[in-house]
Amino acid sequence: xxxxxxxxxxxxxxxxxxxxxxxxxxxxxxxxxxxxxxxxxxxxxxxxxxxxxxxxxxxxxxxxxxxxxxxxxxxxxxxxxxxxxxxxxxxxxxxxxxxxxxxxxxxxxxxxxxxxxxxxxxxxxxxxxxxxxxxxxxxxxxxxxxxxxxxxxxxxxxxxxxxxxxxxxxxxxxxxxxxxxxxxxxxxxxxxxxxxxxxxxxxxxxxxxxxxxxxxxxxxxxxxxxxxxxxxxxxxxxxxxxxxxxxxxxxxxxxxxxxxxxxxxxxxxxxxxxxxxxxxxxxxxxxxxxxxxxxxxxxxxxxxxxxxxxxxxxxxxxxxxxxxxxxxxxxxxxxxxxxxxxxxxxxxxxxxxxxxxxxxxxxxxxxxxxxxxxxxxxxxxxxxxxxxxxxxxxxxxxxxxxxxxxxxxxxxx
Ligand code: SF4
Numbered sequence: 001x002x003x004x005x006x007x008x009x010x011x012x013x014x015x016x017x018x019x020x021x022x023x024x025x026x027x028x029x030x031x032x033x034x035x036x037x038x039x040x041x042x043x044x045x046x047x048x049x050x051x052x053x054x055x056x057x058x059x060x061x062x063x064x065x066x067x068x069x070x071x072x073x074x075x076x077x078x079x080x081x082x083x084x085x086x087x088x089x090x091x092x093x094x095x096x097x098x099x100x101x102x103x104x105x106x107x108x109x110x111x112x113x114x115x116x117x118x119x120x121x122x123x124x125x126x127x128x129x130x131x132x133x134x135x136x137x138x139x140x141x142x143x144x145x146x147x148x149x150x151x152x153x154x155x156x157x158x159x160x161x162x163x164x165x166x167x168x169x170x171x172x173x174x175x176x177x178x179x180x181x182x183x184x185x186x187x188x189x190x191x192x193x194x195x196x197x198x199x200x201x202x203x204x205x206x207x208x209x210x211x212x213x214x215x216x217x218x219x220x221x222x223x224x225x226x227x228x229x230x231x232x233x234x235x236x237x238x239x240x241x242x243x244x245x246x247x248x249x250x251x252x253x254x255x256x257x258x259x260x261x262x263x264x265x266x267x268x269x270x271x272x273x274x275x276x277x278x279x280x281x282x283x284x285x286x287x288x289x290x291x292x293x294x295x296x297x298x299x300x301x302x303x304x305x306x307x308x309x310x311x312x313x314x315x316x317x318x319x320x321x322x323x324x325x326x327x328x329x330x331x332x333x334x335x336x337x338x339x340x341x342x343x344x345x346x347x348x349x350x351x352x353x354x355x356x357x358x359x360x361x362x363x364x365x366x367x368x369x370x371x372x373x374x375x376x377x378x379x380x381x382x383x384x385x386x387x388x389x390x391x392x393x394x395x396x397x398x399x400x401x402x403x404x405x406x407x408x409x410x411x412x413x
Pocket of ligand 1: 138141143149183218
C-alpha cells in the first residue's frame with residue numbers, strides 16, 4: 001500500500017484520477033510506477049494525496065474535469081492535490097480558479113511530479129498483461145481545432161531500440177498485448193530518420209507470442225508508405241485494426257481544419273488495405289459542427305461514412321479551445337452541433353450494428369484478455385472487435401468462439 005506515515009493509526013494514501021487518452025493512461029502508470037496507488041476516489045479522506053491527470057482535447061472533457069475538481073476539493077485538502085496532464089499546459093487558469101493552492105505540473109514535468117510523490121513506501125508494480133508503449137510524443141500537425149499540440153509539442157520519437165527494450169521487458173514480465181500509442185503513430189520516426197513500418201518490422205521479429213495494436217495515424221503520412229504498411233500489417237502478431245482519423249468528409253472543411261489530405265486519398269488508403277486484408281477494422285474520428293461546416297458539407301461527411309463503413313467511429317462536436325486557430329471563425333450554434341451529432345451517431349450505430357451482424361454464425365479466433373462480471377470473458381478478434389462470452393476461457397489465450405449474436409459495440413459468443 002502507498003502510505004505516508006503520519007502516525008501509527010493515521011496512514012496517508014495516494015489516489016489518482018486519470019482523464020483522457022491511452023497516452024495519458026500510460027503517463028499515469030509512469031507517475032505511479034512502483035508505488036501502490038488507490039483509484040477508488042470515493043474512499044479518499046482529507047489527509048490523503050490526490051493526483052489528477054487531466055485532458056484538454058475537448059470542451060466537454062474540460063467541463064467534466066472542472067466539475068470533478070469542484071466536488072473533490074470538499075473531500076481533500078488543496079495542498080495535497082497534484083494536477084498534471086494536457087489541461088495544465090492548455091488552460092491552467094480554468095483549473096486555478098477552482099484550486100488556487102494545488103500543485104501543478106506541465107506534461108513535460110512528469111519526472112518532477114514523480115519525485116514529489118516518491119515519499120511513500122515502494123512496492124513492485126505488477127506487470128500488466130496489456131502494456132501501453134509510448135512510441136513518440138508530440139506531432140507534426142497544425143490542426144486548427146486542436147489544443148493538444150500546445151501541451152505535447154513537436155514530434156519527438158523514441159528510438160526503435162529503446163522501444164524494443166521496453167517491449168521485451170514487458171513481455172519478459174508476462175505482457176501479452178502491446179498497444180503502441182502516440183499523438184500520431186503514422187509520423188513516428190520522421191525526426192529520427194525511420195518510420196512506423198520499420199518499427200513494426202522490428203517488433204514482429206520478437207520471438208514470443210503476443211498481439212500488437214497499432215494506434216492512430218494520420219492519412220497524410222500513411223499514404224507515404226501505404227504498400228509497406230499493408231505488407232507488415234499481414235503479420236499475425238498485428239491486430240487487423242487501422243485507426244485513421246478523417247474528421248470530415250468534405251475537402252474544403254478539411255483544408256480549413258489544416259488537415260493535409262483529401263477524402264479521395266483516405267478512400268484509396270482504405271480500399272488498398274481492404275484489397276489485401278478484406279476484414280480489417282477501420283476506426284475513425286469525426287468532428288461535427290466545425291465552424292465553417294455548412295449543412296451540405298455535413299451531408300458529405302454522412303455520405304462518406306456510409307460509403308466506407310468504419311466499424312468504430314468516435315464522434316465529437318467542435319468546441320472552441322484556448323488559443324486554437326479555429327477560434328477565428330464564428331462558432332456554430334449549439335443546437336446545430338447537437339442535431340448533427342445526433343444524426344451522425346444514429347447513422348454510425350446502424351452501420352456498426354449491420355457490420356457486426358455479418359459475424360453471426362461464424363467461428364472466430366478470439367484473444368481472451370479480460371474476465372468480466374457474471375462469469376463472462378471478453379476478448380478481441382484478429383481484427384480487434386470485442387467479443388463477450390459465457391463460455392469457459394483461459395485468460396490471455398486464443399479461443400475459437402462461434403458468434404451467436406451481436407450488439408452495436410460487441411459480438412456475443
Ligand atoms: S495531429 Fe493534429 S489533432 Fe493530432 S495532436 Fe497534432 S495538431 Fe492535434
